[in-house]
Amino acid sequence: MNALREALLKDSFFSEFEIISGYQDLLISTRSWAGIDWVKLEEKLHAVIENCQYSQRSERAVIDVPVCYDEEYALDLISITEQTKLSAEEVIQLHSESTYFVHFIGFTIGFPFLSGLAKELILPRKATPRIHVPKGSVAIAGEQAGIYSVDSAGGWNILGKTPLSLFDVQREKICRSQAGDRVRFYSITKTEFHKMS
Amino acid sequence: MIEVVKAGHLMSFQDQGREGYRAMGVAVSGAMDQLCMARMNTLLENEMNAPVVEWFASEAVFLAVEGITLCLSGVVKEVLLNGERVLTNTRLHLESGDQLKVIPSFRSAWLYLSVSGGFKVEDVLGSASTLLSAEIGGHEGRVLKNKDLLQSGKRRCGLQKIGFMKPFASRTIHYIREASHEVPLNAHTLFQTQSFQVSAHSNRVGYRLTGESLLNGTNIELKTHGVIPGTIQLPPDGQPIVLMRDAQPTGGYPKIGYVIPCDLSRLAQCPQRSYLKFVEVTAEQAEEIEMEESEELRLLSVGVKAAKGV
Numbered sequence: 001m002n003a004l005r006e007a008l009l010k011d012s013f014f015s016e017f018e019i020i021s022g023y024q025d026l027l028i029s030t031r032s033w034a035g036i037d038w039v040k041l042e043e044k045l046h047a048v049i050e051n052c053q054y055s056q057r058s059e060r061a062v063i064d065v066p067v068c069y070d071e072e073y074a075l076d077l078i079s080i081t082e083q084t085k086l087s088a089e090e091v092i093q094l095h096s097e098s099t100y101f102v103h104f105i106g107f108t109i110g111f112p113f114l115s116g117l118a119k120e121l122i123l124p125r126k127a128t129p130r131i132h133v134p135k136g137s138v139a140i141a142g143e144q145a146g147i148y149s150v151d152s153a154g155g156w157n158i159l160g161k162t163p164l165s166l167f168d169v170q171r172e173k174i175c176r177s178q179a180g181d182r183v184r185f186y187s188i189t190k191t192e193f194h195k196m197s
Numbered sequence: 198m199i200e201v202v203k204a205g206h207l208m209s210f211q212d213q214g215r216e217g218y219r220a221m222g223v224a225v226s227g228a229m230d231q232l233c234m235a236r237m238n239t240l241l242e243n244e245m246n247a248p249v250v251e252w253f254a255s256e257a258v259f260l261a262v263e264g265i266t267l268c269l270s271g272v273v274k275e276v277l278l279n280g281e282r283v284l285t286n287t288r289l290h291l292e293s294g295d296q297l298k299v300i301p302s303f304r305s306a307w308l309y310l311s312v313s314g315g316f317k318v319e320d321v322l323g324s325a326s327t328l329l330s331a332e333i334g335g336h337e338g339r340v341l342k343n344k345d346l347l348q349s350g351k352r353r354c355g356l357q358k359i360g361f362m363k364p365f366a367s368r369t370i371h372y373i374r375e376a377s378h379e380v381p382l383n384a385h386t387l388f389q390t391q392s393f394q395v396s397a398h399s400n401r402v403g404y405r406l407t408g409e410s411l412l413n414g415t416n417i418e419l420k421t422h423g424v425i426p427g428t429i430q431l432p433p434d435g436q437p438i439v440l441m442r443d444a445q446p447t448g449g450y451p452k453i454g455y456v457i458p459c460d461l462s463r464l465a466q467c468p469q470r471s472y473l474k475f476v477e478v479t480a481e482q483a484e485e486i487e488m489e490e491s492e493e494l495r496l497l498s499v500g501v502k503a504a505k506g507v
Contacts, residue, residue, distance in 0.1 A: 020219045020423030020446050027423025031216055038480070106421060106447025109222040109331045113421060113447075149222070150331060167221065169321055169333060175221035 001026060001103070002180045007052045013044050021104035021179045023113070062182045065147065065162050067096065067138050068193040073161035075137070076126070080157050083123045092187060094118040095138075095159060100145055100183040105175060110149035110167030112177045117145045129155030136161045138185065160185075163196035198262040201345040202296065205252030205308065207401070210316060210335035212248040215324035219446035225426055226326035226334070227442050229307045229401060229465035230271075231458070232490065236361050237268045237311035239497050240288060242354035247315030248325040250341065254305040254468070258298045261291035266352050271308035272365055272466070274300045287360030288313075306366070306466045314350030328443060329401075357504045361497050367463035368473045372429060372454040373483055379419060379451035380431050384411040388429075388437065388453055392472045396436075399469060401443040403430075406473075410435030417451045424448040427456040429475075439464060457483040459490045 005021055008014050008028065020027040030036075069092045071077065081088055100114035107113075117140055125141040130153065133139070137148040139156035148154055149166035166176045177183060188196070201208070213234070214227025228234040228251055238247050269276050269285050276283050277298040283289055291297065299308060318325035318335060327335025336345060374385070393406035412435035424430070428440045430450040439456055440448070456464060457478065467473055478486070 018217060018219050022422030022447065023420035025422050027425070029219070029423075029425055104421075104447065105220060105222045106423075107222060107445055109328075109333075111222050152330070167331075174218075174322070178220065 003054045004049065004052050005179060007048050011044070011048055014048075020106075022106075023103055060180045060182060061177075062099070062184060063177050065138070065164055065183055065185050066188040066192070066196060067160040067162050067185045068188050068190055069160040070190045070193075072190070073134075073137070073193075074159045075130075076139075076157040077159050080121070080123065080140075080159060084120055086120060091121065091159065094121050095140070095145070096185045096187055098184075100185075102177050102179055102181040102183060104179045105177065107146075108148070108150050108152050110175050110177075111146055112166070112181075112183065114145040114183055115143065117143055123157065125155040126157060129153055130158075133158065134161065136163065136165075138162055161193070163193050198349060199265065199267075199310075199312065199347045200260040200262055201257075201341050201343060201347065202260050203256060203258035204341045204343055204345070205257035205299070206255040207329075208250060208252035208257065208341040209327035209329065209339075210248045210318045210325050210341075211251045211327060212318075212325045213246045214442065215322055215326050215328070215334065218322050219423070222446060223322065223331065223333070224328055224443045224445055226324070226328045226401075228309070228326075229442055230309070230365065230462045232462040233270050233307075233309055233363065233365065233466075234311070235494055236286070236363055236497060237270050237309060238315075239494060240268055240286075240354070240359070240361055240501060241266065241311055241313040242501065243311070243313060243315045247311070248318045248335075250310040250316065250347070252308055252341075254301045254308070256298070256300055257308070257310075258296060259310065261293055261295045261297070262346070263293045264291065265349060266290050266313040266354060266356070267297075268311050268360075269297070269299060269309070270311070270363070272302060272305045272468075273308065274302035274305075276300070284360060286363055288354065288356070288358060290356055304468045304471075306468050312349040313352045313354045317348040317350055330443065354501075355505055359501065359504045365463070366466040366468070366471070367460065368467070368471070370456055370460045370464050370473055370475050371478045371483065371486060372427075372456045372460070372475055373480060374454040374477050375452040379417065380453050381412070384431065384435075385453065387411045389475055389477060392474050393437065394472055395467050395469050397469050401441055403441050403444055404439045404464065406437045406439065408436070411437065411453075419449055419451055421447050421449045424452070425455070427458065427461045429453040429456060441465065457486060459487055 100116040133154035141156040211228040332338035
């Protein structure tokens with residue numbers, strides 16, 4: 001998906017289009033649809049799909065995300081240990097030793113959908129979603145990991161919090177991560193968390 | 198300049214929307230009724246993307262701090278200028294100190310105020326639209342409150358008393374079917390043959406429609422994928438959701454189809470508890486409907502130019 005997305009971004013025919021990535025598909029969208037040659041569009045899409053070099057993985061940024069796994073922020077850690085039958089230390093270790101792949105950003109501004117979660121940590125979404133998940137909460141659900149970038153409702157299991165801001169319109173790099181990047185989590189203490197905030 | 202004396206519910210600046218940032222999870226936003234906004238800006242000789250003030254079905258009061266030409270649009274019970282009834286959808290000329298009061302009817306939905314010269318709003322990520330969930334854009338990323346002062350540009354249109362005709366809502370909503378077979382066939386049939394009510398749980402993110410369940414216990418989950426305003430989702434409870442302008446760019450529910458752009462504005466104006474029905478169209482038919490709408494707007498533009506000679 002990512003290779004295809006990059007191929008489309010490079011093709012000047014699609015410069016007027018926005019591309020939204022999903023796990024298994026891409027949505028291309030344009031406001032100026034009137035007068036589009038639909039036949040040519042289909043031909044062009046087929047051409048890009050056929051010529052795309054799928055095996056190539058471009059060198060992308062690795063983003064290191066500090067996480068405080070302290071019980072004050074790890075709202076669902078106890079429930080995670082109960083469901084996975086692992087200790088808190090094991091959960092934290094498994095979560096922070098993986099390197100994750102950013103499939104796309106969605107759900108809210110700057111929320112990265114990550115794959116690469118350790119098998120032992122796979123568990124379902126919460127039966128009843130939380131009405132309020134604090135901004136910065138680091139969470140897992142199913143095979144996915146993610147970071148809540150703004151305060152929102154949410155049903156994923158929260159195991160820590162990051163002081164890093166994922167989205168800031170004032171910053172030159174508005175969104176900290178994008179599809180194709182890699183993410184790693186590392187543990188920090190509460191004191192370090194407050195210093196970084 | 199205009200002062201907000203009494204802010205309406207969810208009152209915010211909106212324009213044509215914020216394109217180009219969906220890959221960062223930023224919703225498109227923009228006025229819920231794009232057709233209305235286009236007509237107002239045409240009438241006042243503004244740029245089509247000039248921001249407007251939008252709010253939902255509630256009373257609002259504005260005070261002209263200096264002379265200003267504006268237009269009030271939407272379904273209302275009445276609009277009073279210093280206590281006297283005036284028309285919606287027409288150019289209104291206010292002197293400094295004039296007060297405009299908008300009183301909604303039970304059939305009101307989205308209401309709009311536009312000024313000639315447009316409102317001066319700082320662009321964030323290329324647009325003046327407010328995305329409330331992210332606190333981005335518009336007036337400091339928030340809803341407008343009492344005592345807020347709204348800056349406007351120089352008046353661009355003449356003082357002629359002209360206006361436009363506009364039916365706001367439509368009970369027949371055209372949509373294009375989702376090409377992949379995500380939703381069972383009988384759900385499609387049920388969707389097209391029954392009437393739905395706009396539920397009270399409807400807002401800028403999505404309109405929930407209530408009716409007979411389109412699913413009978415089947416739970417279909419899809420991998421998260423891109424969605425756009427107008428996407429008709431079918432969650433497990435079988436009650437469709439039409440994603441509106443503040444919907445996030447990704448979703449996981451199966452899709453029935455996509456409401457065509459101009460009908461999304463008409464759907465937005467359907468008051469809560471009203472009934473509507475969906476009609477499937479092809480892409481070509483959808484283009485024809487959009488062309489009709491463009492033509493009506495073009496005729497208004499012609500009329501506005503002609504009025505200059507009067």
